[in-house]
Structure formats: structure tokens, C-alpha cells
Amino acid sequence: MEQTPVIDIRECSDCESCVELCPSVFRINEESGIIEAVELSQYPEEEIRTAISYCPKDCITWEGGG
Ligand code: SF4
Numbered sequence: 490m491e492q493t494p495v496i497d498i499r500e501c502s503d504c505e506s507c508v509e510l511c512p513s514v515f516r517i518n519e520e521s522g523i524i525e526a527v528e529l530s531q532y533p534e535e536e537i538r539t540a541i542s543y544c545p546k547d548c549i550t551w552e553g554g555g
Pocket residue numbers: 496500501502503504505506507508524540543544545546547548549
């Protein structure tokens with residue numbers, strides 16, 4: 490299974506950096522207004538790594554895989 494990017498929404502400050510840097514994965518949920526990571530079969534790893542490095546709350550992590 491591929492690793493999946495996960496946002497800890499308890500820490501997220503809604504700065505939207507991840508949405509700007511990696512819009513194919515991170516988006517604002519239209520109903521809840523919460524930042525979320527969409528489920529994909531293949532993730533753009535480089536863009537996600539960039540989003541992780543710019544997240545001011547360090548609340549994006551890779552989960553699963555192996
Ligand atoms: S970059 Fe981090 S703090 Fe900012 S919206 Fe994304 S997950 Fe939340």
C-alpha cells in the first residue's frame with residue numbers, strides 16, 4: 490500500500506500553504522471548511538514534501554505504506 494499524506498487538523502492553522510503548493514492533493518472541504526488531503530492512487534511526492542516543509546504547524550505526515 491502507498492503511503493498517504495494525513496493532516497492533523499487539531500494542529501492545522503488553516504494557513505492554506507499546502508493548498509497553494511500542492512493543490513492536486515490538499516484542498517478546503519467545501520462543507521466543513523477544514524483542510525483535507527484527497528485520496529489518490531498515486532501521490533506527487535515532491536510537491537507533498539514541499540508542502541510538508543512549508544507547513545508552519547508541522548501537521549502533515551505520511552501514514553501507512555510498507
Ligand atoms: S500548511 Fe499545514 S497548517 Fe497550513 S493549512 Fe496546510 S496543513 Fe494546515
